[in-house]
Amino acid sequence: MSELLTPTDRPPEHSDDDPVRVRRITTARQPTSAAALLPTVALIGNPNSGKSSLFNQLTGLRQKTGNFPGVTVDKKVGFCSLTDGLQAKVLDLPGTYSLYPKSLDERIVLDILANAQSPDYPNVAVVVADASNLKRNLLLFTELRDLNIPVVLALNMLDVAQQAGLMVHTEQLRRELSIPVVAINARNGEGLLRLKQAIQQVLSSGNQADSPYFDSHAYAPGLIDEIKEAFSLPNDYLALHYAHQYAKLSFLNVLQRKIIQDLCEKHRFENPVLQARETIARYEIIGRVVAQSVTLSDHDERESFSHRLDGILLHRVGGYAVFFGILFLIFQAVFAWASYPMDWIDAGIASLNAFIKDHLPESPLVDLLTDGLIAGMGGVVIFIPQIAVLFAFISVLEESGYMSRVVFMMDKLMRKFGLNGKSVVPLISGAACAVPAIMATRNIGSSKDRLITIFVTPLMSCSARSP
Numbered sequence: 001m002s003e004l005l006t007p008t009d010r011p012p013e014h015s016d017d018d019p020v021r022v023r024r025i026t027t028a029r030q031p032t033s034a035a036a037l038l039p040t041v042a043l044i045g046n047p048n049s050g051k052s053s054l055f056n057q058l059t060g061l062r063q064k065t066g067n068f069p070g071v072t073v074d075k076k077v078g079f080c081s082l083t084d085g086l087q088a089k090v091l092d093l094p095g096t097y098s099l100y101p102k103s104l105d106e107r108i109v110l111d112i113l114a115n116a117q118s119p120d121y122p123n124v125a126v127v128v129a130d131a132s133n134l135k136r137n138l139l140l141f142t143e144l145r146d147l148n149i150p151v152v153l154a155l156n157m158l159d160v161a162q163q164a165g166l167m168v169h170t171e172q173l174r175r176e177l178s179i180p181v182v183a184i185n186a187r188n189g190e191g192l193l194r195l196k197q198a199i200q201q202v203l204s205s206g207n208q209a210d211s212p213y214f215d216s217h218a219y220a221p222g223l224i225d226e227i228k229e230a231f232s233l234p235n236d237y238l239a240l241h242y243a244h245q246y247a248k249l250s251f252l253n254v255l256q257r258k259i260i261q262d263l264c265e266k267h268r269f270e271n272p273v274l275q276a277r278e279t280i281a282r283y284e285i286i287g288r289v290v291a292q293s294v295t296l297s298d299h300d301e302r303e304s305f306s307h308r309l310d311g312i313l314l315h316r317v318g319g320y321a322v323f324f325g326i327l328f329l330i331f332q333a334v335f336a337w338a339s340y341p342m343d344w345i346d347a348g349i350a351s352l353n354a355f356i357k358d359h360l361p362e363s364p365l366v367d368l369l370t371d372g373l374i375a376g377m378g379g380v381v382i383f384i385p386q387i388a389v390l391f392a393f394i395s396v397l398e399e400s401g402y403m404s405r406v407v408f409m410m411d412k413l414m415r416k417f418g419l420n421g422k423s424v425v426p427l428i429s430g431a432a433c434a435v436p437a438i439m440a441t442r443n444i445g446s447s448k449d450r451l452i453t454i455f456v457t458p459l460m461s462c463s464a465r466s467p
Ligand code: GDP
Pocket: 045, 046, 047, 048, 049, 050, 051, 052, 053, 054, 064, 065, 066, 067, 068, 069, 070, 071, 072, 095, 156, 157, 158, 159, 160, 184, 185, 186, 187, 399
């Protein structure tokens, strides 16, 4: 039966010299372009842990970084030279909390990591973890580890952790997890060299886990063994994911899915029960690790500037006053201030048309050019000032961190309408103009919330529709 299936040619669990790279080069299905031969380094981590910032630092490519979960929906690829001049392909994967996907973004990650034949399958995974929220961030790390993917832990946001009064001991963490742990600052590029060295080291010598964080085999021995055999999988945890999520793994064909389904039925495999157990087991271990390596510092920065500012910005009355003040400002800018450049564009187009009409003979072709093409493009271009103004405001709110406060304040109210805290800005600016307002919804992380906001925004009566 196993000839029928495409066996994943993952390296055996205990081979010595960089098996994954050898596999990449020898796999027949790989495209033979130079890029395909480079080792792949995937940046993986929770949303907002700093993956895209690190990606920019490593690759030097420009790319948008924002404050919201899920900005990075597309796959982003770049290249980076490691310490000894070795080139590596760097992937910025969508933010994900665990290998049990809840969104399309997370599914992309599962699809790559569960498939050793994927051209994006990493030789090294750099888990970018937000040090200020280490527990939640380490869940994904333990899962990757159980898949036996070579990992480096990049500890980011240490400045944020410090502000929150947390001391994260990198050295202790390295001992607890027995993998390279590198403290970085993805924003300013601190620790980048050490990270590259760690990547290089793991690339050349790998890092196999001694024992899994979660022993999947103990929970469903028969099933795991049969799936491993049928698909020639080298790894128990991978087999467990096949059992759990065969329907979500796009690289499995109908026949393969049917085989897994039958095996699950045969062994009476109970998905939700096992998944809950797994999560609990993982958090137990993570809890111990974090207790060992994170301590509370007694510092007086707590009453720092940002804390005092939050006292105002999140105040029950004052917070809303500030928020509506800012909204008013945005509204005013989009509605009134942007009208000046819009008038200029309008006048410019009109005079261009007049100029052409004056200087060319009257003909249908000239009409097409002036009343058709130029007027038509003008109708689009005229929105640019509004869009630019709104986006400038939104970027400032995002980068300053104010947007997260807005979400915190508005989420409870907006949830009642099935909307998101972030829907407020598009909705309000929709009253000025729906075009930039709908574009502004891109900052909403959840695609469902984003769609609802997009559908609702045109119901705000915009300036053009009022008449
Ligand atoms: P991603 O969702 O994982 O791609 O995260 P991003 O790279 O988009 O980063 C989210 C936000 O965190 C951005 O505003 C970054 O500027 C910021 N950020 C990234 N690294 C650090 C860091 O080490 N310290 C601080 N304070 N902010 C950071």
